[in-house]
Every structure is written in C-alpha cells, then in structure tokens.
Amino acid sequence: MGDYCDHRPHPESAVLVGVVGKNxxxxxxxxxxxxxxxxxxxxxxxxxxxxxxxxxxxxPRTFIGTGKLQEIKEFIKDNEIDLAIFDDxxxxxxxxxIEKELKIRILxxxxxxxxxxxxxxxxxxxKVQVELAQYQYLLPRLTRMWTHLERQRGGIGLRxxxxxxxxxxxxxxxxxxxxxKEQLVKIDRQVSNQRKNRGKMVQVALVGYTNVGKSTLMxxxxxxxxxxxxxxFATLDTTVRKVVISNLPFLMSDTVGFIRKxxxxxxxxxxxxxxxxxxxxxxxxxxxxxxxxxxxHIGVVEQTxxxxxxxxxxxxxxxxxxxxxSYVKKEEDDLTPGxxxxxxxxxxxxxxxxxxxxxxxxxxxxxxxxxxxxxxxYQAVKKIHVQRYPYNDFLY
Numbered sequence: 029m030g031d032y033c034d035h036r037p038h039p040e041s042a043v044l045v046g047v048v049g050k051n052x053x054x055x056x057x058x059x060x061x062x063x064x065x066x067x068x069x070x071x072x073x074x075x076x077x078x079x080x081x082x083x084x085x086x087x088p089r090t091f092i093g094t095g096k097l098q099e100i101k102e103f104i105k106d107n108e109i110d111l112a113i114f115d116d117x118x119x120x121x122x123x124x125x126i127e128k129e130l131k132i133r134i135l136x137x138x139x140x141x142x143x144x145x146x147x148x149x150x151x152x153x154x155k156v157q158v159e160l161a162q163y164q165y166l167l168p169r170l171t172r173m174w175t176h177l178e179r180q181r182g183g184i185g186l187r188x189x190x191x192x193x194x195x196x197x198x199x200x201x202x203x204x205x206x207x208x209k210e211q212l213v214k215i216d217r218q219v220s221n222q223r224k225n226r227g228k229m230v231q232v233a234l235v236g237y238t239n240v241g242k243s244t245l246m247x248x249x250x251x252x253x254x255x256x257x258x259x260x261f262a263t264l265d266t267t268v269r270k271v272v273i274s275n276l277p278f279l280m281s282d283t284v285g286f287i288r289k290x291x292x293x294x295x296x297x298x299x300x301x302x303x304x305x306x307x308x309x310x311x312x313x314x315x316x317x318x319x320x321x322x323x324x325h326i327g328v329v330e331q332t333x334x335x336x337x338x339x340x341x342x343x344x345x346x347x348x349x350x351x352x353x354s355y356v357k358k359e360e361d362d363l364t365p366g367x368x369x370x371x372x373x374x375x376x377x378x379x380x381x382x383x384x385x386x387x388x389x390x391x392x393x394x395x396x397x398x399x400x401x402x403x404x405x406y407q408a409v410k411k412i413h414v415q416r417y418p419y420n421d422f423l424y
Contacts, residue, residue, distance in 0.1 A: 039072055039073060039074050040072075040073050040074070040110035040111060041073070041074045041075075041108075041110050041111075042068055042073045042074070042075055042076060042111045042112060042113050042135075043075075043076060043077040043078070043079060043100055043103060043104060043109055043111075043113070044064050044065060044068065044075050044077070044078050044079070044112075044113050045079045045080070045081075045100065045112060045113065045115065046061045046079075046080050046114075046115040046116075047080065047081050047083050047086065047091075047092065047115075047116065048080060048081070048082040049086075050084050054080070054082075057080050058080075059321055060115050061078055061080070063287075064113060064115050064137065064140075065078075066239075067137070067140050067141065068113060068140065070144050071140060071143050071144050071147065072147075073111070073113070076107060076109055077103050077107065077109070079096065079099070079100050079103075081093060081096045086116070086122075087122075088119075088121075088122070089121070089125050090122060090125050090126055091114065091116070091118055091119075091122045091126065097126070097129055097130070100112065100130065101129065101130055104130060104132060110132060110133065111132055111133040111135060112126070112130055112132060112133075112134050112135070113134075113135045113136070113137070114126075114134070114135070114137065115136075115137050116136060116137060116289075117136050117137060117138045117289075117291075118134070118136040120168050120169045123136070123169055137289055138289075138293075139165065141287070141291055141294065142158065142161055142162050142165060142291065142293075142294070145158045145161070146159075152215070156208055156211050156215060157212065157294075158294075159204075159208055160205065160208040160209065160212060160293075161291065161293040161294045161296070163204050163205050164205060164293040164296075165291065165293050167198065167202070167205070170194055170197055170198060170201070219303075229277065229278055229279050230278040230279070230309050230310070230409045230412045230413050231278065231279045231280075231281065231307065231308040231309050231310075232271075232278055232279065232308060232310045232311075232312060232405070232409065233280075233281045233283055233304055233305045233308035233310075233311055233312070234246060234280065234282045234283065234311075234314060235283060235286070235305055235311050235312070235313055235314070235329060235333065236285060236314035236315060236316075236325075236329055237285060237286055237287065237316065237325035237326075237328060237329055238284075238285025238286065239285060239316070240314045240315060240316040240319075240325070240349075241314060241316065241349060241393070242282050242283075242285065242314045243267075244392040244393055245312075245314060245346065245348065245390075245392040246267065246269065246280065246282040247392075248392050248395060248398055249271055249280060249398075249401075249402070249405075250269035250270075250271045267281065267282045268281045268304075269281075273402050273405060273409070274406055276406060276409055276410060276413060278409045278413070281305075281308065283302070283304055284302075286328055286329050286332045287328070288324070295335075302336050305333070305336065305338050306336055306337050306338045308341065309341070309409075309412050310341065310342050310343075310344065310405075310408050310409065310412070311333070311338065311341045311342070311343045311344070312344050312346055312405070313326075313330075313343050313344070313346065314346045314348050315346065315347050315348060316348060316349050316352075317347040317348065317349055317350060317353050317373070317376065317389065318350075318353045318354070319349075322347075342386075344387075344404055344405065344408060345380065345384060345386065345388070346390060346401060347376070347380070347387070347388070347390070348390055348391065348392050349391060349392075349393070350373060350389050350391045350397075351391040351393060351394045351396065353373050355372055355373070373389065377389055386404055386408070388400055388401045
C-alpha cells in the first residue's frame with residue numbers, strides 16, 4: 029500500500045493587526061483582537077500572530093506606520109502566512125498599498141464579517157442580503173483581481189469604446205447591485221406580508237451580542253430545535269416559533285447577533301431581518317455574563333437597538349451562561365478597592381436588579397432558572413395580551 033495522502037485543504041493562517049488610538053486603550057485593543065481571532069476562527073482561518081501599534085491618526089497610505097509594516101512583513105515571510113486581517117475598516121488605497129507591501133491577501137474586519145455571513149447564509153433571503161452587502165463593500169475597492177467579472181457574462185459587446193477593464197467591472201457590479209436590490213424588495217415584501225398574516229399575537233424577539241446563547245434559549249423556551257453552536261453568527265435567518273406558557277400563546281423570534289463595528293452595508297441589507305426586532309412587542313436581551321466585556325456588549329446592543337428604532341421596547345434582561353461564570357475572590361484582609369473581576373454572581377445580581385427591573389440570571393444550557401424567566405415572560409406578554417384581547421379572561 030502506498031503512503032496515505034491527505035488531500036483536504038489546510039486552513040489558511042493569518043496575522044491580526046489592531047491599533048491603540050486616541051479613544052481606545054491597550055486593554056480594549058487586546059480585547060478587540062481576541063474577538064477578531066474568534067471571527068477568524070469562525071471563518072476557518074488560524075490566527076498565527078498578533079500585532080498592535082499605538083497611533084493617534086492612521087497612516088493615510090498604509091494605515092499603520094512603515095516600521096510596523098516591515099515587522100509584519102518579516103513575520104509573514106518567516107512563518108509563511110497566507111493573509112493579514114486588520115481590525116478596522118481600510119480605505120481602498122490603504123488596502124492596495126498594504127497588499128503591495130506585504131504581498132499577501134489583506135482583509136479588514138468588515139470583509140471578514142461579510143465572508144462569515146456568506147458562509148452562513150442558507151436561505152435565498154439571507155444569500156441575497158449578504159451578496160448585496162458584499163458588492164456594496166467591494167465596489168469602491170475594485171482592483172485587478174476583479175477583471176474576471178466580464179468573462180462571467182461574456183466579454184463581447186460589454187466594453188464600450190475606450191472603456192478600461194476596471195470601468196467595465198464597476199458597471200457590471202452596479203448592475204448586480206441594482207438587480208439584487210430589486211430582488212430584496214420583492215422578498216422583503218413577501219416577508220412583510222407573512223408578518224402581517226400572523227395576526228395580532230404578541231411578538232417577542234431575542235436580541236443580544238453574537239454568541240451569547242440566544243438559539244439555545246430559544247430551544248429551551250419553544251421546545252424546538254434551532255441550530256445553535258459556539259460560533260459567531262450561528263443564526264442569520266430569523267427563526268419564528270409559536271410559544272405557549274400556561275395557555276398563553278405568543279410568537280418568539282431569534283434574530284442575528286449584534287457585534288461592535290457591524291458593517292453599515294450589512295445593517296442596510298438585513299433591514300427586513302432587523303424589522304422583526306423593530307416590530308416586536310417585547311425584547312429579551314440575552315447577555316453572556318461569563319464574558320469579561322459583557323458590559324460593553326450591553327452598550328453595543330442598546331446602541332444598535334436605538335439606531336434601528338427599537339430602543340423604547342419593554343426589555344427583559346437575561347444574563348446567560350451563569351454556569352461558565354468565574355471571579356477572583358478577594359482575601360478578607362485585602363484592603364485595596366475591589367475590581368470588576370472581584371464581583372461574585374450574587375454581587376452582580378444585586379447590582380443589576382437594583383438598577384433595572386425584569387432581570388434574570390440563567391444557564392440556558394443547564395436549564396437553570398428557566399422557570400423564573402418563563403414567569404417574567406408570562407407576566408410581560410399577559411400585560412400586552414389583555415390590552416389586545418380584553419375578553420379572553422379564560423386564559424388566565
């Protein structure tokens with residue numbers, strides 16, 4: 029027998045690059061790069077090196093300084109790296125200049141998120157939304173790699189007198205964007221009609237930062253199997269289920285997770301998906317309490333909700349993953365002020381329940397405290413239900 033040969037493609041390796049700016053500390057940059065590494069892993073890329081630079085204003089040509097660029101270039105050469113991923117959105121000229129200097133493929137955070145969305149899109153609706161966002165992102169960034177586009181449609185008759193390849197490509201992409209927008213309008217209209225056909229049932233939407241356990245919680249509350257895994261953006265398409273608690277029926281939707289620096293094109297393309305949140309009666313804001321930066325995640329979600337016009341909805345705050353929570357207990361004779369990482373779960377429970385109403389701490393995975401959440405949800409849904417159906421007293 030001959031030697032076994034593994035023909036599976038090896039995962040690409042990447043260096044991750046972030047900057048410490050005027051409004052960003054070194055700790056925050058490290059946290060953002062950790063998230064970028066998780067994004068890379070979700071996309072199937074192996075993070076092989078981390079680089080940061082302290083700069084007040086990004087270099088207009090290469091985003092980072094020439095010295096740091098040279099350092100990255102040497103690391104790439106020594107370790108045979110496939111691509112470099114920047115945590116910030118790069119301008120088209122910066123993208124081209126960095127690629128010319130490093131001689132490997134360059135992605136920025138937006139490009140990486142779009143790639144993950146493209147991998148995860150399953151339905152026709154999600155695929156059109158993602159494709160539109162990708163083309164809108166790529167249009168100002170056209171380089172020589174896009175000269176294959178006219179060949180896809182056949183080059184004869186496409187190029188006008190004196191028109192360059194890049195101009196042809198731009199025109200083809202603009203045509204694609206127009207067609208995708210038309211497709212999306214039709215699909216959005218269908219989705220909107222489906223939403224209207226649901227009648228006046230109370231609608232509850234699960235919202236939260238990506239990878240906080242919304243789909244797992246959806247499975248617990250609706251007793252159905254919604255795809256859930258420990259990856260970013262596991263859910264792209266909105267899943268709607270009918271849920272009944274103590275004879276009280278309502279609709280629950282699981283929506284795409286939010287993330288800091290969510291690409292504008294994606295927000296625009298996923299308008300109908302976000303409408304599910306905007307048109308709901310109650311929001312369940314799911315938070316990963318075991319994440320060291322959960323407070324910033326709360327801020328990102330609340331800001332996004334404001335931006336899409338859903339900031340005034342009744343909210344139940346669900347602090348999930350209590351089974352993963354850990355903290356550093358202070359010694360009794362330690363007189364130094366306690367830090368965030370010294371707070372116990374009980375400390376956090378007291379703090380959040382005193383600051384806001386409708387707060388619950390759970391583990392969706394371990395089914396801990398789910399009954400208390402159901403009770404909170406029942407009371408919130410009942411309040412709206414009795415206003416819509418004042419003669420349905422038999423339900424309660």
